[in-house]
Amino acid sequence: MKIRTLKRHLNDSFKSLKRNGWMSIAAVSAVTVTLLLVGIFFAMIFNFNKISQDIENDVHVRVMIERGTTSKQKDQLQKKLEKMASVKEVTYSSRKKELNKVVGSYGQSFKMFTGDDNPLYDVYTVSTTKPSQTIKVAKQAKKLKYVYDATYGGNNAKKLFKVMSSVRKWGVGFTLLLLFVAVFLISNTIRITILSRRDEIGIMRLVGATNSYIRWPFLFEGAWVGLLGxxxxxxVIDLGYGWVYRHMALSMASAGYSMLKPGIFLFQLDLTMAVIGIVIGALGSVISMRRFLKI
Incomplete structure (x- = not known):
């Protein structure tokens, strides 16, 4: 395709968007709502998968020590943990060290939580002789004096997988419904363009315009609707995900899990949404052309 021809097709597609007015706005709005929910759905699913991997790889019990516990009391607690059956090793990590891990993983902005502002706990990481023993050890550790809480991967796995299953089931169904609505509205927008330009298209055919030449402006119009949407x-998703990431990082790190870092993940997610938008826009155009243009 020549550059001059491409420019003409692009100009025609822009004019059609303006000419269709509210119908174009309705189509763009449908794509916007659809892709917003698709983006949220993808962000949740990918992070659920990341956390589930963390859980599967976590064969340790994290024993959080109550605040105000003295060094002597911590030593007593460590000895009790080491004497428990199936315990291989007990490693101590102060709340300051835990915060440094968070800063290393999530960035310097978390350095503000120093001293008394540090919301994390001193932790004993208990390694078991077998992964199957983590549940038993965690339950026993939870009952010990000076223990605030004891967590292990499997403790959260069942809840996570149950939530994940529901999100996938309802999310996929709802997303497909919205995609259908978006394609329907785009196809109607293109239909109006085709009907309004019927005489012009007839003349183009008479003077020998090829089918592909006639199609291109409508394809571009659908793609623009998807791209604008x-x-x-x-x-919204970039700002929202960044906010959630900053506010959940500490609480998740205290349990030994982490979210996907915004940088590369958001770039890939944004690119995926842009491609989906253009595809559903072009698909709406193709449906209209097949039904009303007969080419």
């Missing part, structure tokens, strides 16, 4: 979802 992805702008707001990208902004």
């Amino acid at each position: 992805v702008i707001i979802p990208i902004i």
Whole structure:
């Protein structure tokens, strides 16, 4: 395709968007809502998968020590933990050290939580002789004096997988429904364009315009609708994910888990949403052309 022809097709597609007015706005809005929910759904699923991997790889029990516990009391607790059956090793980590791990994983912004502002706990990491023994050891450790809580991977796995199953089931169904609505609205928008330009298209055919030449402006129009519809979802999801990441990092790190870092993940997610937007826009155009353009 020549550059001059491409420019003409692009100009025609822009004019059609303006000419269709509210119908174009409705189609763009449908794509916006759809891609916003698709983006949220993808962000949740990918992070659930990341956390589930953390859980599967976690064969340790994290024993959080109550605040105000003295060094002597901590030593007593450590001895009790070491004497427990199936315990291989007990390692101490102060709340300051735990915070340094968070800073290393999530960035310097978490350095503000120093001293008394540090919300983390001193922790004993208990390694078991067998992964199957972690549940038993965690339950026993939880009952000991000076223990605030004892967590292990399997403790959260069942809840996580149950939530994940529900999100996948309802999320996929709802997303497919919204995609259908978006494609339907886009196809109607293109239909209006085709009907309004019927005479012009007839003349183009008479003077020998090829089918591909006639198709391109409508394909571009659908693609523009999809691309315009992805702008707001990208902004909202990027800002929202960054906020959730900053606010959940500490609490998740205290349990030994982490979310996907925003940088590369958000770039990939944004690119995926843009591609989906363009595809459903082009698909809506193709449906309309098949039904009303007969080419």
